[in-house]
Amino acid sequence: MADAGGWRPPRPCEAYRAEWTLCRSAGHLLHHYYVHGERPACEQWRRDLASCREWEERRSAEAQRSLCESERARVQATQKHALVWTLRQSPPADWHLPLPQEEKDQ
Amino acid sequence: MAGAAGAPQQQQQQQQQQQRVACQVFPERRAQGGSGQGLLSSVFSNDQGCQRLLLKTLETNPYVKLLLDAMKHSGCAVNKERHFSCEDCNGNVSGGFDASTSQIVLCQNNIRNQAHMNRVVTHELVHAFDHCRAHVNWFTDVRHLACSEVRAANLSGDCSLVNEIFRLHFGLKRHHQTCVRDRAILSILAVRNISKEVAQKAVDEVFESCFNDQEPFGRIPHNKTYARYAHRDFQNRDRYYSNI
Numbered sequence: 001m002a003d004a005g006g007w008r009p010p011r012p013c014e015a016y017r018a019e020w021t022l023c024r025s026a027g028h029l030l031h032h033y034y035v036h037g038e039r040p041a042c043e044q045w046r047r048d049l050a051s052c053r054e055w056e057e058r059r060s061a062e063a064q065r066s067l068c069e070s071e072r073a074r075v076q077a078t079q080k081h082a083l084v085w086t087l088r089q090s091p092p093a094d095w096h097l098p099l100p101q102e103e104k105d106q
Numbered sequence: 107m108a109g110a111a112g113a114p115q116q117q118q119q120q121q122q123q124q125q126r127v128a129c130q131v132f133p134e135r136r137a138q139g140g141s142g143q144g145l146l147s148s149v150f151s152n153d154q155g156c157q158r159l160l161l162k163t164l165e166t167n168p169y170v171k172l173l174l175d176a177m178k179h180s181g182c183a184v185n186k187e188r189h190f191s192c193e194d195c196n197g198n199v200s201g202g203f204d205a206s207t208s209q210i211v212l213c214q215n216n217i218r219n220q221a222h223m224n225r226v227v228t229h230e231l232v233h234a235f236d237h238c239r240a241h242v243n244w245f246t247d248v249r250h251l252a253c254s255e256v257r258a259a260n261l262s263g264d265c266s267l268v269n270e271i272f273r274l275h276f277g278l279k280r281h282h283q284t285c286v287r288d289r290a291i292l293s294i295l296a297v298r299n300i301s302k303e304v305a306q307k308a309v310d311e312v313f314e315s316c317f318n319d320q321e322p323f324g325r326i327p328h329n330k331t332y333a334r335y336a337h338r339d340f341q342n343r344d345r346y347y348s349n350i
Contacts, residue, residue, distance in 0.1 A: 091181035
């Protein structure tokens, strides 16, 4: 987490509002049920929006803590499963090379 | 792939078998020694239509714009002329990613309209993205192939409710996951000469991990709104990670 002096919410408050609105929409209910077989949970977006606004208005340390905790939990949820493959340190060497056909033409 | 860890001779035989299967998918590609088309065939081909649809996809589709951005960030900037090829294909395959040439093949005789082009390009760019960011053993590990196919089916819109209904596959509760499994298996069988059971086993083994690996979207993009939100998050990632 960055120092309190330079910290700001990880997302603009409008982004939290947009996610909360999307989460509560009928379309999202349908999509979520289609994928997971249950209703979506939208309460955390509402809490994050409230924290974001509170930090904007009052620079509340509690709001900062709450937002960081919430977003770290989201990141951890995406890292639950081990990857099937090894990540690269650099892109494939031949990505930008000309096609073999082009080399023959040259 | 089953048996790939055997003697080098066996492995070489299997690799030749895999390349032969790839030939069956794109025979014209191999026969002409590459992606080029003869002068006469290009006059009567759907190449211009394919190129037009492709250009519109690259310029306007939010799924594709995010993938292009993510690939550029990973060091694999995409060049339309170098990394895409419109060709005629056998069967009803819509496209493919050729890892040996780092090229996406679009089957111009099978891509029906703009929406279909959007989906095919998204699907193949997921493969290209995986190739760019990870050591994917496309030809020697069917689990790696299965993983990329699960991701592509999951993130490209292949398995949207609407598309499944058009295929007359009716299901609602958790049907998306069933579709992703089934389409991943079909895609594997289209490019590998293995049994359905082997393909199914590979998909089952990797499903949990690969279904939940939703990079670079960070979510399943059910429609363009989700894709735009995902792109917004991607563009915001520096601020995000430095403030949590």
